[in-house]
Amino acid sequence: MEKKTSITLNDALTQAFQAAKSLPTEKISFLKASGRILATDIFADVNMPPFNKSAMDGYACRKEDLGQWLNVREVIPAGKSPQFKNEPGTCSKIMTGAEVPAGADTVFMVEQSEANDQQQIRFTGSKTNSNICLRGEDVKTGDLVLTAGTMLKAQHIAILAAAGCTRPEVYQKPKVGIISTGSELVEPTVAPQASQIRNSNGHQMRIQAEQCACEVNYYGIVADELEQTRQRIASSVNENDVTLLSGGVSVGDFDFVPQIIQQLGFQILFNQMAVKPGKHTTFAINNGKYIIGLPGNPVSSFIQFEIFAKPFLYRLMNYTAPMIALPLPLANDFHRKKADREEYVPVKINRKNEVETISYHGSAHIHAYHQATGFMSIPTGVTTISKGETVHVRPL
Numbered sequence: 083m084e085k086k087t088s089i090t091l092n093d094a095l096t097q098a099f100q101a102a103k104s105l106p107t108e109k110i111s112f113l114k115a116s117g118r119i120l121a122t123d124i125f126a127d128v129n130m131p132p133f134n135k136s137a138m139d140g141y142a143c144r145k146e147d148l149g150q151w152l153n154v155r156e157v158i159p160a161g162k163s164p165q166f167k168n169e170p171g172t173c174s175k176i177m178t179g180a181e182v183p184a185g186a187d188t189v190f191m192v193e194q195s196e197a198n199d200q201q202q203i204r205f206t207g208s209k210t211n212s213n214i215c216l217r218g219e220d221v222k223t224g225d226l227v228l229t230a231g232t233m234l235k236a237q238h239i240a241i242l243a244a245a246g247c248t249r250p251e252v253y254q255k256p257k258v259g260i261i262s263t264g265s266e267l268v269e270p271t272v273a274p275q276a277s278q279i280r281n282s283n284g285h286q287m288r289i290q291a292e293q294c295a296c297e298v299n300y301y302g303i304v305a306d307e308l309e310q311t312r313q314r315i316a317s318s319v320n321e322n323d324v325t326l327l328s329g330g331v332s333v334g335d336f337d338f339v340p341q342i343i344q345q346l347g348f349q350i351l352f353n354q355m356a357v358k359p360g361k362h363t364t365f366a367i368n369n370g371k372y373i374i375g376l377p378g379n380p381v382s383s384f385i386q387f388e389i390f391a392k393p394f395l396y397r398l399m400n401y402t403a404p405m406i407a408l409p410l411p412l413a414n415d416f417h418r419k420k421a422d423r424e425e426y427v428p429v430k431i432n433r434k435n436e437v438e439t440i441s442y443h444g445s446a447h448i449h450a451y452h453q454a455t456g457f458m459s460i461p462t463g464v465t466t467i468s469k470g471e472t473v474h475v476r477p478l
């Protein structure tokens with residue numbers, strides 16, 4: 083039997099990133115761009131704010147006139163230009179968001195004002211901020227407001243809107259074909275018979291891939307039979323950028339995936355990772371097409387998607403996914419028997435920001451992730467971690 087060589091997650095990511103060719107770009111409506119990766123820098127086409135803008139509902143005047151009785155020249159609503167310049171001894175009633183009249187350098191709040199019988203207004207406070215947002219103080223015309231490689235979230239859509247960029251250029255979605263291998267599998271609508279098990283991975287991977295801006299094509303279950311598996315993988319490879327498989331990558335008599343992907347002209351870059359769960363994760367490339375074989379156990383498939391497939395898929399869109407690992411104290415003692423691999427186990431972050439481990443039986447036990455708010459990493463060589471020691475948790 084072919085000897086497998088284990089590599090670290092870091093080495094696996096380095097190799098996969100080197101092999102990743104970025105996808106073409108497309109222009110789409112900014113309203114459809116949430117979760118997509120920006121392909122160009124975006125520059126402001128206007129100043130922000132575009133004019134000296136009142137930050138408060140109140141009265142615009144000269145600072146040196148604060149405390150004096152002032153004649154009110156006009157009322158300035160937001161969206162309407164002032165009609166008068168601010169003259170000494172006068173003020174203009176102004177609304178938040180309205181343009182401050184020339185000559186005024188202060189807006190005092192309506193709560194800090196009083197009126198006399200002649201309808202004159204006076205500042206009643208002891209001091210006030212200017213309450214004016216100056217033209218261009220946030221962003222100047224031509225400023226860089228978003229950089230290529232940004233994942234567009236609501237706040238970035240706001241920035242696109244403010245910059246008038248309604249058709250941003252983004253990377254195309256990677257097309258991902260998903261196949262679940264295993265003669266024991268039935269779809270979730272079916273009641274499993276003896277020796278059968280429901281296909282949970284296929285659907286888990288569909289959602290995971292959709293959540294990282296991929297276009298998913300689901301190819302269903304394929305039995306552990308050479309020709310069927312070859313045909314299904316070949317179809318997915320033809321129709322997608324990435325083929326994501328679960329199962330069939332170990333060393334069993336019916337684990338056909340490695341031989342098929344080689345027969346299809348793919349080069350396997352690695353087929354074993356020193357990570358638990360996910361020992362048999364396999365990655366292969368062929369001319370801008372990729373195959374990721376994830377182990378069949380549902381937790382292995384889930385974790386390997388999160389730590390390996392996801393950053394790789396993002397790389398095809400030139401996005402460097404942040405790998406946040408929060409350093410937090412452990413709430414209870416933790417022990418494991420074997421320490422030959424880096425391991426990820428499900429945890430809950432409690433109200434005291436401590437990490438509680440969850441009862442977990444191993445890589446088939448996806449139910450352990452029901453209430454997990456993250457997974458903690460245990461480095462190679464470490465068997466025991468005591469209560470209060472710092473661990474690193476990736477939030478889910």
Ligand SMILES: Nc1nc2c(c(=O)[nH]1)N[C@H]1C(S)=C(S)[C@@H](COP(=O)(O)OP(=O)(O)OC[C@H]3O[C@@H](n4cnc5c(N)ncnc54)[C@H](O)[C@@H]3O)O[C@H]1N2
Pocket residue numbers: 262263264266267279280281282283284328329330331332333334337360361362376377378379380382445446
């Ligand atoms: N002699 C050895 N046997 C095994 C080794 C090994 O190193 N030497 N590694 C074990 C580890 S670790 C894992 S993980 C599995 C990986 O095996 P495969 O990727 O080939 O996966 P299968 O054998 O097809 O399935 C494993 C397990 O997961 C269930 N499964 C598969 N697909 C699904 C699915 N879509 N939804 C839900 N559950 C699924 C399957 O029924 C099996 O129980 O190999 C070990 N063996």
Ligand code: MOO
Pocket residue numbers: 357358359360361362377379382445446
């Ligand atoms: O690699 Mo297996 O995924 O450890 O259970």
